[in-house]
Amino acid sequence: KLVCVTGASGYIASWIVKFLLQRGYTVRATVRNPNNLRKVEHLLKLEGAEERLHLLKADLLSENSFDSIVDGCDGVFHTASPFFNNVKDPQAELIDPAVKGTLNVLKSCAKSSSVKRVVLTSSVAAVAYNERPKTPEVVVDETWFSNSDYCRELKLWYLLSKTLAEEAAWKFSKENNLDLVSVNPAMVVGPLLQAELNTSAATILNLIDGSETFPNSTYGWINVKDVANAHIQAYEIASASGRYCLVERVAHFSELAKILKDLYPTYQIPEKSADDKPYVPTFQVSKEKAKSLGLEFIPLEVSLKETVESLKEKNFANF
């Protein structure tokens, strides 16, 4: 079967492409610049790539650029979206590519008679950020939606971009009768296939690379292989529908630091928080729906070890 993966050079998408090729699919993989070897070389080396991987150029913001790419595909995995924290112009750098890009891809899918399902890479960013308190007894699940006004007020631009993109996607899919499933991972960790450092792996690099403090933040964490598998299951399982939160464990950075210190006792791991405030409390994220996709839920300890080993192997870490 023929499928399409947008933003194929990225951290999560590279694993989706790898697993799709392993399962025998033919993959149309979109990237902004197929000639940028640093970004695509790892894809070309994947098993099955020579026979069944087609790299195609497409930009999220150029209209109709996905038309001929998705046409002929049975499934489309839309992962492309910028994930950065330090932005100067949030509208241009994050919100437009996320929202307009998603609508651009979905429009092409709606025009094609071949596309049976679209799997959207959304995020816990589009689920858990609203006025509702998050404390250890609170269980966040797929019925939660982030509040765009709340994100805007707090200048949480990446969260805002993902929230608006997912909202726009559901609206479009309902109006156009498009079969859409969203996958909503928390912070993704685990081995990197790509050569460029992505934002979530960078948070782990920061913990082992000589920082004196860890951020006073609490996030959900999930392994990239579970995330990639969830995308493929969400496409293959006919009864899959709606949203799927993917979180193995919610943990404050102090807990990550502890795990890393146990794994790597000789490394300089930060022991204090970046501020004097009480630690941001933990909360729970329901695994019930995600379990129906048959995930492994690789434990955080294993995911962190895999991340660090990968960062070392790729010379991102200074040792």
Ligand code: NDP
């Ligand atoms: P990466 O930064 O590794 O990949 C992002 C991809 O998006 C790149 O392949 C990039 O393509 C593409 N992209 C960005 N801007 C544009 C644009 N204007 N036009 C075309 N392509 C663009 O990130 P991740 O793998 O981490 O993220 C992938 C998806 O997963 C995103 O939707 C992100 O929001 C979501 N996500 C990530 C989480 C994480 O912790 N990593 C958690 C939850 C969700 P190119 O190579 O061509 O530049």
